Amino acid sequence: MRGSGRRVSVDKIKQILVQHGRLSSDISTLENSSDLYNAGLTSLATVGLMLALEDEFDIEFPDSMLSRKTFSSIESIHDAIEELQQ
């Protein structure tokens, strides 16, 4: 995550994660770098998460970004969205 003047809201990402991520860990216990798959994120839940992120941030993930890595942490989701909004 670059700098402090984030254009993409981490809180918004967390909110979508709570709604769609079906995590088994409480979001408040997670660091921005915590592994979301280890926190219970499944591939099924990743779909809902991705669709909600695309809708919220008005972006479309290209195939090259559609991998586990992109959705593996709050940080990686944030960086992916920022990259797409540039």
Place this chain on the structure above:
Amino acid sequence: MLGIESQEFLELKNHVVRIGQQIISKYAADVDRNARFPVESVNALKELKLLSAYVPESDGGMGLNILQISKICEILGHYCGSTAMIYSMHMIQVACIVHHSGESAYFSSYIKKLVKEQRLMASATTEIGVGGDLRSSICAVETTAESFKLDKKAPVISYGVDADDIMITARRSPDSAKSDQVHVILEKGQYELEQISDWDTLGFRGTCSSGFNLTSSGKTEQILPVPFADILSQTMHPFAHLTWASLWSGIAADAVNIARASVKKAALQNIEMPPISAIRLGEVDSVLQTMRSNITVAVEEYSQLLQNNDTNAFTNFGFGIRINNIKVSSSELIVDIVGKAMLISGISSYRNDSKTSLSRHIRDAYGTALMVNNDRILLHNSTLLLMHKEEV
């Protein structure tokens, strides 16, 4: 070892064909009839040092690549589906430690032992209570200092009794989420197996895939140093489906060979007028070609990803979907091909006691859609397809 066309590999293939004809096919019917472990065939594989074929040459193995391992699986499929499945399942475990053991001193010495002793590795991934989902575990590694205890209720451990070592998935610790998994190796003597179910099935009877309650203890150095999620996406998932599909194509090709022999026999009786079954032979051969071509393309894609060593590429959803498609389509095509071969070969192939029996082939073929159930895979793909986009 050099490429798939190298003289060295051609010679190895000839050796595999030789043990296939002289040993593996000789015992295949008995293995099938009695649902017993193909000990003669596995010993023949060990004599050729094939159990460490995927281990790099620098560690004493043959250094074969995925293209070559798939080819060997295909050849074995011609002679005995169970032996080929056992070889494939063993090699998946070998690949997991070759790819993912990193700088571990324990695994480095284990690999040397594997090469020297030609140890047979089994796998306990599924667990009673998780409904076949590889990415969930109930059992957990309970660590005290440098030791651990691990107990698992496994509905299936193929050749569990006859294996030397078993690789097991489990949650990282009793506090971990069900998907926070590690991959652990247990050596013979470190585990006990209490059999909870038999293996009296339609096909692949020689894999002896009974269920067991496993209790074990070991050292923490026996836990692979990367998360199981990475091992699954980079190695276990592609390696399994590609080597399985390859050996299934071998079973299918053997059925087509039997059909071809029957057409030739009929053609000899009246060379002026080809038998009607000749048309069916043309048809089934084209289906076999489709099956093989699909597999070859996928094996080459995986081989390229391994060479590029871009670990992120393995988790691309498109790649996962394509690997799943190979498994599903190959399991459907093998049933189609063996069924067509039976139509060509006629009632003699339907008999259990004829030299041209396809009984074992068709029974094995029907198992392929069920080992990791196709419906589960298609459901998973249908989910991933909501995200995947074909890019031009």
